[in-house]
Amino acid sequence: FFRTEIPEGLHRLPGPKPLPLIGNVLEVGNKPYLSLTAMSKRYGDVFQIQIGMRPVVVLSGSETVRQALIKQGDEFAGRPDLYSFRFINDGKSLAFSTDQAGVWRARRKLAYSALRSFSSLGGTTPEYSCVLEEHICKEGEYLIKQLNTVMKADGSFDPFRHIVVSVANVICGMCFGRRYDHNDQELLSLVNLSDEFGQVVGSGNPADFIPVLQFLPSTTMKKFMDINARFNKFVQKIVSEHYTTYDKDNIRDITDSLIDHCEDRKLDENSNVQMSDEKIVGIVNDLFGAGFDTISTALSWSVMYLVAYPEIEERLYQELKENVGLDRTPLLCDRPNLPFLEAFILEIFRHSSFLPFTIPHCTSKDTSLNGYFIPKDTCVFINQWQINHDPELWKDPSSFNPDRFLSTDGTELNKLEGEKVMVFGLGKRRCIGEVIARNEVFLFLAIIVQKLHFKTLPGEPLDMTPEYGLTMKHKRCHLRATMRSRK
Ligand code: HEM
Numbered sequence: 511f512f513r514t515e516i517p518e519g520l521h522r523l524p525g526p527k528p529l530p531l532i533g534n535v536l537e538v539g540n541k542p543y544l545s546l547t548a549m550s551k552r553y554g555d556v557f558q559i560q561i562g563m564r565p566v567v568v569l570s571g572s573e574t575v576r577q578a579l580i581k582q583g584d585e586f587a588g589r590p591d592l593y594s595f596r597f598i599n600d601g602k603s604l605a606f607s608t609d610q611a612g613v614w615r616a617r618r619k620l621a622y623s624a625l626r627s628f629s630s631l632g633g634t635t636p637e638y639s640c641v642l643e644e645h646i647c648k649e650g651e652y653l654i655k656q657l658n659t660v661m662k663a664d665g666s667f668d669p670f671r672h673i674v675v676s677v678a679n680v681i682c683g684m685c686f687g688r689r690y691d692h693n694d695q696e697l698l699s700l701v702n703l704s705d706e707f708g709q710v711v712g713s714g715n716p717a718d719f720i721p722v723l724q725f726l727p728s729t730t731m732k733k734f735m736d737i738n739a740r741f742n743k744f745v746q747k748i749v750s751e752h753y754t755t756y757d758k759d760n761i762r763d764i765t766d767s768l769i770d771h772c773e774d775r776k777l778d779e780n781s782n783v784q785m786s787d788e789k790i791v792g793i794v795n796d797l798f799g800a801g802f803d804t805i806s807t808a809l810s811w812s813v814m815y816l817v818a819y820p821e822i823e824e825r826l827y828q829e830l831k832e833n834v835g836l837d838r839t840p841l842l843c844d845r846p847n848l849p850f851l852e853a854f855i856l857e858i859f860r861h862s863s864f865l866p867f868t869i870p871h872c873t874s875k876d877t878s879l880n881g882y883f884i885p886k887d888t889c890v891f892i893n894q895w896q897i898n899h900d901p902e903l904w905k906d907p908s909s910f911n912p913d914r915f916l917s918t919d920g921t922e923l924n925k926l927e928g929e930k931v932m933v934f935g936l937g938k939r940r941c942i943g944e945v946i947a948r949n950e951v952f953l954f955l956a957i958i959v960q961k962l963h964f965k966t967l968p969g970e971p972l973d974m975t976p977e978y979g980l981t982m983k984h985k986r987c988h989l990r991a992t993m994r995s996r997k
Contacts, residue, residue, distance in 0.1 A: 517876075520883040523558035523567065525549075533560030535716050541978055542714040543866035543895035546570075550896055556880045562720035566889045569879075570896040572903060572930065578879055579871075579892070579937035587611070587938040588872035590889040592718040594710045594731075597738045602789050604796045605869060613785055620771060621793045622942045624764045628684045629946050643842050645683045646950055649676040650957035651839060656692050657962065657991055666967055666988040669813045673954075674701045674806040680950060681801030685794050686748050687763035700744055701802055706733040708803070708979030713867035713891045745795045765794050800943055804865070807981045808951050809958075811862045812855070814984050817964045818972055819910065826851055826959045827994070836996045840956035842949055848956065849923040853915035855951055859898075859933045861910045864982045866895035868935040897932045904930075962991045 516522050526549065528534050538559065539545050546568050549557060555571035569575050578586045588608070589595070595606040604617045633644035653676040660667045672692065678701045679689040690697040709730055710717075717723040717731060724731075752765045761767050772787040816823040833847040834840045845852065871890040878884060899907040905914065913920065915927050934941040941947070966972050967988055976982035 516883045517878075520878050521881050523556065523882045523884070524553045525558040525560075526553075528560035531562070532716075532720070533562050533564070535561055535720075538714050542712075542891075543863065543893065543978070543982075546714075546891070546893055547896040547899065550893065554880075556882050556884075561714060561716060561718075564719045564889065566714075566719075566891055567884055568891045568893060570893045571900070572897050572932070574880060575892055575897065575932070576936060578890075579935070579939070582877060582879070583937040584611075585874055585877040586871050586890060588874045588887075590870050590872040590887075592870065592889075593721075593724055594715060594718050594734065597735055599738075599792055599795045599799075600742055602792045604793055605800065608872075611874065613789070616785065617789065617793055618942065620768070620790065621797060624767050624793070625684070625797060625942060625946065628764050628767070639842060642680070642684070642946060642949060643953065645680045646953045647839050647841070647957070649679050649689075650954050652676065652692075653954075654957065654961045654993075658993060661991055666990050668986055668988055670806060670810040670983070670986060671702060673809045673813070674802060676954070677806045677809065677950070678802040681798055683763075685764045685798050685801070686752075687765075688748075696744065700737075700740060701806075706730050707737050708981045708983070709977075710734040710979075712979040713870050741799065742795065745798060749791055749794065764797060765791065768793055797943075800941075801946070803981055804943075805947055805950050805954075807864050807983055808858065808947070809954055811864055811984060812858050812951070812955055813958070813964060813989070814972065814974060815854075815858055815862075815910065816959070817966055817989060818974060822854065822912065823959070823963070826854060827963075830956060830960050834956070834960065836960065836994070840953065840960060842953060844956065845952055848952075849916060849921065850912065851952065851956060851959070852923050852928075853912040855948075855955065856915045856928045856931050857910060857912040860904070860931045861898075862976065862982070863895040863898045863933065864976065865933050865980065866893070866978075866982060867980075868892040868894060868939070869980070871939065892935070894932045894935075897930075961994055963994055965990045965992075 526534050526537055529536070537545060538561065546559075547570070549559070550568070550570035555574035556567065556569060558565055558567050560566070569578055588611075589606060591608045595601070595603070598606045601607060604614070604621055609617065629640065629642040631641045633639065633641050638644035638647065653672060656672055657667055660672070675690065675692050675697065678697060683689055709715075717728065749765055752769060756766060756769050758770065758773070761770055768791045772790050829848055829850045830840065834844050871892065873884055873886055873888045873890065875886045876884070897903065901907055915924055916922065917924055934944045934947070967990060970988070973985050973987065976984060
């Protein structure tokens with residue numbers, strides 16, 4: 511890479527000097543979102559570090575990231591071949607694998623249309639506008655009951671432990687047409703122990719870049735492999751059951767619709783994208799995985815912020831009481847009438863930046879950005895945390911202030927300001943679950959705020975320090991909640 515000729519008129523990438531063999535691993539440290547943000551102040555929006563022997567380009571700054579991911583989208587849409595990615599979905603993941611552009615595009619389109627059609631289907635009764643809303647409302651009400659029961663029995667609860675089951679049930683409903691009990695051990699052990707997943711696939715894990723580390727014993731890596739193996743087995747079992755009971759005239763869920771696509775393709779002589787059935791039906795594995803971890807993390811952080819800022823919790827409750835009332839469950843159509851809740855969610859996305867980097871990207875050909883030469887197959891990190899805390903974009907970025915997203919009289923959401931927040935990526939690889947995610951976070955939170963008031967346990971201060979990973983989590987903790995009365 512260093513010997514590469516730089517084409518005339520372009521510059522060599524700036525960046526810190528690497529040490530032999532380990533590169534800049536020590537400077538990157540265990541909070542890359544902070545260290546790489548600090549480096550961007552010194553070296554600019556486009557700079558290069560080296561992790562082990564491998565060069566990595568780090569992009570910061572809203573304009574630069576937009577230029578790369580939108581205007582030069584095709585050149586930055588690849589995924590690097592990283593060691594940990596080979597274990598996800600048996601190396602056949604839509605989000606993490608190095609599929610050729612044509613295959614990835616076809617799979618992404620299929621995933622997107624399956625998600626869209628199965629979230630917007632009509633609900634079973636007219637009170638729900640769509641099946642997504644029905645699943646969330648029912649799971650939300652069930653969650654409140656569950657927390658109430660646990661409070662009565664134990665006096666406290668671990669918010670993530672319960673939220674993750676409710677969220678997993680919504681995506682299970684769409685993907686597999688079924689839900690699980692809050693005490694189902696198989697689901698619990700799968701969704702509650704997924705921290706190592708995020709820790710291993712977070713941008714900058716040294717084992718992905720320094721091959722010798724792959725041969726050293728590592729408990730985290732062992733757990734990561736174990737989670738992936740159990741996850742694949744879990745989905746595989748449900749998929750096999752679907753194959754056995756598949757009926758072309760009764761497509762029940764996303765798994766059925768993907769099986770149906772395979773069957774149709776066998777009859778279509780003009781089909782030209784070479785893809786195995788496994789790669790098609792395997793899409794459901796990505797949708798299920800991406801669909802529960804991200805949203806549970808967002809909701810669990812939201813509860814932490816409600817506890818940390820009781821005056822904001824009270825304002826949210828008053829807004830709900832005035833605009834929805836306390837006699838019915840909130841619905842998606844309430845979104846325009848709850849601007850403070852919308853602003854609160856945007857501020858959680860921005861302030862926590864719990865997805866600090868997108869999944870790593872990779873250049874598909876030699877290219878240039880801001881006058882710097884970037885060769886083909888270079889791994890690229892996109893620093894979303896930096897954009898969400900950039901003092902050029904945000905006044906007082908470190909303070910938690912939902913009002914920054916409201917009009918000056920506080921009655922309307924400032925949509926333009928909201929679009930500056932970056933948590934779903936941008937361009938060709940942008941998250942395909944964004945609409946579902948925004949709806950789901952909104953509706954679960956509206957239900958939670960309407961029914962519960964949260965507090966810390968006496969003598970146990972709130973610890974909001976994030977633990978680094980693909981999705982950053984807060985430390986697991988116990989909280990108290992009281993039911994709001996209907997007055
Ligand atoms: C990719 C964020 C929820 C499905 C991504 C990426 C981000 C992201 C940052 C990577 C973009 C990139 O590499 O440039 C989030 C957040 C969520 C969320 C913050 C919730 C608050 C969901 C849900 C689903 C989903 C609910 C599906 C049910 C996917 C898939 C990809 C993806 C399949 C891979 C796209 C590709 O590689 O082409 N998401 N996501 N996500 N997301 Fe989400």
